[in-house]
Amino acid sequence: MSTSSSIVSMKKIVQQLRLEAGINRVKVSQAAADLQQFCLQNAQQDPLLCGMSSSNNPFRPQKVCSFL
Amino acid sequence: MRSPLIPEMATQEVQLNETLVHLKTESETLKSKLEEERAKLHDVELHQVAEKVEGLGQFVMKTRRTLKGHGNKVLCMDWCKDKRRIVSSSQDGKVIVWDAFTTNKEHAVTMPCTWVMACAYAPSGCAVACGGLDNKCSVYPLSLDKNENLAAKKKSVAMHTNYLSACSFTNSDMQILTSSGDGTCALWDVESGQLLQSFHGHAADVLCLDLAPSETGNTFVSGGCDKKANVWDMRSGQCIQSFETHESDINSVRYYPSGDAFASGSDDATCRLYDLRADREVAIYSKESIIFGVSSVDFSLSGRLLFAGYNDYTINVWDVLKGTRVSILFGHENRVSTLRVSPDGTAFCTGSWDHTLRIWA
Numbered sequence: 001m002s003t004s005s006s007i008v009s010m011k012k013i014v015q016q017l018r019l020e021a022g023i024n025r026v027k028v029s030q031a032a033a034d035l036q037q038f039c040l041q042n043a044q045q046d047p048l049l050c051g052m053s054s055s056n057n058p059f060r061p062q063k064v065c066s067f068l
Numbered sequence: 069m070r071s072p073l074i075p076e077m078a079t080q081e082v083q084l085n086e087t088l089v090h091l092k093t094e095s096e097t098l099k100s101k102l103e104e105e106r107a108k109l110h111d112v113e114l115h116q117v118a119e120k121v122e123g124l125g126q127f128v129m130k131t132r133r134t135l136k137g138h139g140n141k142v143l144c145m146d147w148c149k150d151k152r153r154i155v156s157s158s159q160d161g162k163v164i165v166w167d168a169f170t171t172n173k174e175h176a177v178t179m180p181c182t183w184v185m186a187c188a189y190a191p192s193g194c195a196v197a198c199g200g201l202d203n204k205c206s207v208y209p210l211s212l213d214k215n216e217n218l219a220a221k222k223k224s225v226a227m228h229t230n231y232l233s234a235c236s237f238t239n240s241d242m243q244i245l246t247s248s249g250d251g252t253c254a255l256w257d258v259e260s261g262q263l264l265q266s267f268h269g270h271a272a273d274v275l276c277l278d279l280a281p282s283e284t285g286n287t288f289v290s291g292g293c294d295k296k297a298n299v300w301d302m303r304s305g306q307c308i309q310s311f312e313t314h315e316s317d318i319n320s321v322r323y324y325p326s327g328d329a330f331a332s333g334s335d336d337a338t339c340r341l342y343d344l345r346a347d348r349e350v351a352i353y354s355k356e357s358i359i360f361g362v363s364s365v366d367f368s369l370s371g372r373l374l375f376a377g378y379n380d381y382t383i384n385v386w387d388v389l390k391g392t393r394v395s396i397l398f399g400h401e402n403r404v405s406t407l408r409v410s411p412d413g414t415a416f417c418t419g420s421w422d423h424t425l426r427i428w429a
Contacts, residue, residue: 003084010091016269017098020310023347027109031328031346032117035371036389038326040121042370047414048429049372051128058152058169059132059415059429 106348114341114350118389127385127395132415135166135425137173142419143200144406148189151412155196156425157184163198165210168417168427177208177218186234190241197225197244199232205246207258226256233275239282247274253290255302267300269307276320281327289330291318297332297342311342313349320364325371333362339376341388353386355393364406369413377404377418399426
């Protein structure tokens with residue numbers, strides 16, 4: 001690759017890095033707390049987490065009634 | 069006597085070289101600065117924050133339906149918004165639409181190529197998109213008339229210069245996002261086939277993509293053979309964040325339901341969680357005993373569980389907060405190649421190289 005085209009690609013790389021270096025970040029403790037809160041708030045509405053009863057989950061087999 | 073290099077050209081060449089060296093130095097400095105900034109905020113691990121959260125009990129998840137009909141490896145699948153229909157695509161060149169409740173096949177299309185690596189259901193439920201080795205993404209409207217030849221109404225939308233690895237409709241049937249072995253992602257208008265935006269930045273094949281949940285705005289994440297996961301602004305085409313901690317190809321990326329994070333699965337046998345606001349990896353899901361690559365990942369509705377399909381034929385279920393594995397599921401007789409949780413979170417579907425799809429609940 002010629003020097004001038006190397007320069008063009010390096011300029012793009014530097015520009016991208018400047019952009020990425022400049023973004024605002026929060027602490028992991030804050031981000032983690034928010035992820036956790038979202039999980040806990042929505043836990044009850046999560047069928048695979050809570051396990052739905054057979055009658056509500058269309059994929060689980062329906063209990064068969066039998067006449068005694 | 070040899071003619072000497074013209075003096076001006078020589079000086080110019082020297083100057084160009086100097087500029088190049090300066091740019092390389094600046095690039096190294098910026099990379100170090102990025103590392104530093106990210107490290108400063110790394111005050112704790114996710115699993116430490118989650119120590120006080122109640123642990124998860126035993127999970128009973130079984131295969132509830134098996135969808136048989138493909139003649140070769142299943143490569144991709146997607147759920148319809150109606151929570152019961154599924155589209156799947158295979159190495160056999162066929163794209164099949166199933167009713168997952170009854171396991172009936174509702175439509176089948178034969179593509180002109182084998183290895184249909186990508187397929188997606190339109191939000192309306194009235195069309196499906198697919199593509200693969202043909203380097204294209206085509207849209208097929210689904211007819212209510214079972215006898216109608218779907219292939220006749222096919223619309224070619226996307227054109228790449230290498231294989232299509234993934235595709236997804238955006239919020240409507242009108243736009244499709246694609247990723248390709250040519251190293252780019254692209255946004256297309258379905259009606260006109262026009263390229264609306266292209267996304268350049270990966271240094272090798274892009275293997276997967278996922279759109280941010282609609283509440284969080286116009287971004288998407290992509291993963292590739294360059295081991296990078298990139299987050300993109302759909303309007304500007306700009307890469308806004310980039311993550312490079314995996315040690316091999318990233319086969320699957322999926323947003324956390326809140327949109328603040330995303331998970332990835334890689335040939336390095338790990339899944340990882342990246343938080344977008346902390347701008348770093350915050351969890352790794354791995355075990356010494358797990359040595360085969362991850363092909364696909366998806367979250368349960370609350371984001372607490374991460375389901376991952378592996379090349380060793382199993383599915384591992386991870387506690388996202390605590391970083392531990394809560395379950396391992398057996399059933400497929402070859403690699404799990406694709407995995408998606410249903411829109412209402414009641415089940416998840418897997419596709420495999422064993423030619424079948426399974427619904428688990």
